[in-house]
Amino acid sequence: MANNLSGNLVIFQSGGPTAVINSSLVGVIEEAHRHSEIQEIYGAINGILGILNRRIVDLKREDPGVIAGLRKTPAAGLGSCRYKLRESDVEEVCAVLQDYGIRYLLVNGGNDSMDTANKILSFAEEIGYELRVIGIPKTIDNDLPFTDHCPGYGSIGRWLAIATMDAGRDTEAIHTTDRIKIIETMGRNSGWVAATTAMAKVTEMDAPHLIYFPEILLSIDKLLSDVENVCSRLGYAVIVVGEGLCGEDAKLLVESKRTIDTDGFGHRQPGGVGHYLAQIISDNLDLKSRSDKPGTIQRASILLSSPTDVEEAYRVGQMAVRYAVSGKSGCMVTLERSDSPSYEVEFGLVELGKVANQVRCLPAEFINESKNFVSGKFVDYFRPLLGGPLPRYERLRKYFVVRP
Amino acid sequence: MANNLSGNLVIFQSGGPTAVINSSLVGVIEEAHRHSEIQEIYGAINGILGILNRRIVDLKREDPGVIAGLRKTPAAGLGSCRYKLRESDVEEVCAVLQDYGIRYLLVNGGNDSMDTANKILSFAEEIGYELRVIGIPKTIDNDLPFTDHCPGYGSIGRWLAIATMDAGRDTEAIHTTDRIKIIETMGRNSGWVAATTAMAKVTEMDAPHLIYFPEILLSIDKLLSDVENVCSRLGYAVIVVGEGLCGEDAKLLVESKRTIDTDGFGHRQPGGVGHYLAQIISDNLDLKSRSDKPGTIQRASILLSSPTDVEEAYRVGQMAVRYAVSGKSGCMVTLERSDSPSYEVEFGLVELGKVANQVRCLPAEFINESKNFVSGKFVDYFRPLLGGPLPRYERLRKYFVVRP
Numbered sequence: 001m002a003n004n005l006s007g008n009l010v011i012f013q014s015g016g017p018t019a020v021i022n023s024s025l026v027g028v029i030e031e032a033h034r035h036s037e038i039q040e041i042y043g044a045i046n047g048i049l050g051i052l053n054r055r056i057v058d059l060k061r062e063d064p065g066v067i068a069g070l071r072k073t074p075a076a077g078l079g080s081c082r083y084k085l086r087e088s089d090v091e092e093v094c095a096v097l098q099d100y101g102i103r104y105l106l107v108n109g110g111n112d113s114m115d116t117a118n119k120i121l122s123f124a125e126e127i128g129y130e131l132r133v134i135g136i137p138k139t140i141d142n143d144l145p146f147t148d149h150c151p152g153y154g155s156i157g158r159w160l161a162i163a164t165m166d167a168g169r170d171t172e173a174i175h176t177t178d179r180i181k182i183i184e185t186m187g188r189n190s191g192w193v194a195a196t197t198a199m200a201k202v203t204e205m206d207a208p209h210l211i212y213f214p215e216i217l218l219s220i221d222k223l224l225s226d227v228e229n230v231c232s233r234l235g236y237a238v239i240v241v242g243e244g245l246c247g248e249d250a251k252l253l254v255e256s257k258r259t260i261d262t263d264g265f266g267h268r269q270p271g272g273v274g275h276y277l278a279q280i281i282s283d284n285l286d287l288k289s290r291s292d293k294p295g296t297i298q299r300a301s302i303l304l305s306s307p308t309d310v311e312e313a314y315r316v317g318q319m320a321v322r323y324a325v326s327g328k329s330g331c332m333v334t335l336e337r338s339d340s341p342s343y344e345v346e347f348g349l350v351e352l353g354k355v356a357n358q359v360r361c362l363p364a365e366f367i368n369e370s371k372n373f374v375s376g377k378f379v380d381y382f383r384p385l386l387g388g389p390l391p392r393y394e395r396l397r398k399y400f401v402v403r404p
Numbered sequence: 405m406a407n408n409l410s411g412n413l414v415i416f417q418s419g420g421p422t423a424v425i426n427s428s429l430v431g432v433i434e435e436a437h438r439h440s441e442i443q444e445i446y447g448a449i450n451g452i453l454g455i456l457n458r459r460i461v462d463l464k465r466e467d468p469g470v471i472a473g474l475r476k477t478p479a480a481g482l483g484s485c486r487y488k489l490r491e492s493d494v495e496e497v498c499a500v501l502q503d504y505g506i507r508y509l510l511v512n513g514g515n516d517s518m519d520t521a522n523k524i525l526s527f528a529e530e531i532g533y534e535l536r537v538i539g540i541p542k543t544i545d546n547d548l549p550f551t552d553h554c555p556g557y558g559s560i561g562r563w564l565a566i567a568t569m570d571a572g573r574d575t576e577a578i579h580t581t582d583r584i585k586i587i588e589t590m591g592r593n594s595g596w597v598a599a600t601t602a603m604a605k606v607t608e609m610d611a612p613h614l615i616y617f618p619e620i621l622l623s624i625d626k627l628l629s630d631v632e633n634v635c636s637r638l639g640y641a642v643i644v645v646g647e648g649l650c651g652e653d654a655k656l657l658v659e660s661k662r663t664i665d666t667d668g669f670g671h672r673q674p675g676g677v678g679h680y681l682a683q684i685i686s687d688n689l690d691l692k693s694r695s696d697k698p699g700t701i702q703r704a705s706i707l708l709s710s711p712t713d714v715e716e717a718y719r720v721g722q723m724a725v726r727y728a729v730s731g732k733s734g735c736m737v738t739l740e741r742s743d744s745p746s747y748e749v750e751f752g753l754v755e756l757g758k759v760a761n762q763v764r765c766l767p768a769e770f771i772n773e774s775k776n777f778v779s780g781k782f783v784d785y786f787r788p789l790l791g792g793p794l795p796r797y798e799r800l801r802k803y804f805v806v807r808p
Contacts, residue, residue, distance in 0.1 A: 069798030075573035166704035169479035292699030300570035394473030399465040
């Protein structure tokens, strides 16, 4: 039977870490144990670099307690990388795969990684080496096409919703002096991450009051008038900005010009736009403005992760093994939301070539008409990904006492 | 009996919010209910401004569910302020206190607030108005003298220790490109807050690797050589800096020059030193450096708060009422660590005048010899304040597979 391919399996983790990428790893390891076709279970250290440099570890020898504990360990247990495969590397990668008897290659990453996976598979086909390559989606950016959402996204969203609730209460408390707070979220090319902060909002007083997305070119005048508007109503405003925010000239408002801050894929490091806009607001509106930039902390919290996300990350890992063993190759596992009224997901596949290097932006229907907040449709979309209700905070009713 | 003073009580919350300041408020309210001398229980909205502006609310009318829920609500439920009382205000404050029949004034804040409380008491004594004033310590900065520690400190420390564990794992995973991470913590004048991140560290690989404190003037050369040192050993480094870090000229490395960013007490807003130093490291060592600045999020998380801190915050509120009813005045409640081998606290009092405007820096014995990390003594001091063990993260043992 053509489907029956015996050999070793290797998995690598790639790109920016998430809270749940290790859950996918554990899903792969535990599922691989169940299939006799899979002999050894290997992990490559630091992504594709681990294959190139033959830094490959035997995951079967790991203590089961360590493997189980990985599900409660954020970031990438095998290490990750941001390395753009050169033409000349592909041959070497395939040589290493052959040397290690690897027939199953599982790539856990985002769109750049799916491109890498695709190139390796093409070369293997060219040289007639039978290899099954399956992509496991992972990105807090949630910008992979053909999947309802990506493991990692629910957890950064839950973290940010809680952080925005907390930071919002902080600003509300000290608004007699510190009136404006900007929270800078991740999201280089899309507003998916910034959008999740909207889940923190129940009443008008709750943060956030304004959200600006990388998809919408920012007019500083519009920002200032939005902020004045909120502030005149409430006395304060909490503003969320995605790090990849662009000005009206369609260029990043703030980006590093350093060569060292440009990765192998040509992506420049954004960051600092929250601080930059806080200064503009202070200068123009004479309102004291501060900015919070949780940075990598927002994507690496297992304690505040979404239980739904943790579970789904495990299952996409599991499914990747099942698909590979059943004969699939050249595809990435997708999550499909079923039509049932309660939230359910099913798994599917999409060709790697379709996903590679594609970015799915936040759809227009998930942004409000004023382009400064999400729509109700986004809230409906994201709610099940939160993995449970957010904490409930109280507010005093404030019965004022009048004395003559 | 001189101790028996009948009248109303008012409490206000002041300065920067914390995760647990509302626990002190609930401690005050629930204890005040138990004393017949206390008639009405009032809260002033936005600190001393609430008294000046007669924005005083009746806390007895609040739903008990709301009051209980406040213990799980971060930031200041009554609102806070940063307002330096003018000479001319004191008379007005005392007039309002008299109009509202207030005999018990409880001030929940830091050193500036204790100064405010002391001035009000002095004026009340001058005009012969019998008033009992008790300070309830609150500051994430932990810089109040005469108390072992301050409510709010344990929780920011627990949050930062966890965030540093998370961000450290993130850097470890992506260190093939992003080698350096700087985490900027709060702490305007002292390194107490920055020091707590050390609790994240178990092995040499764990973050943080270096901590720089506002108490120690920073030599950039020393920083660069420290970073190179760590990086040559591990391949990456996670560095914690307190926002109030000063250069060799004893001036803040980064501070806002805006008038609007200088509060009523003359304190300028620091912030941005992490980003600044990341740029210096990138430029001088050619190591890609990023910075995380969690900002107000670090001080406002109830979900990751220290249970010990939450409980102690409640109890200092309770004790403040008991002391006031028993006839004490002009004092702040202190926490005293008992000598027993297990952690226990007792409560005491210190005169407001001694605390007012004083800053307790991180003692030299809590800093290591190289001035770039805490000492073991600090770890012993802080451990019980964490309120329980930190999560345990796993690391793969990495059994490398060698193929010929």
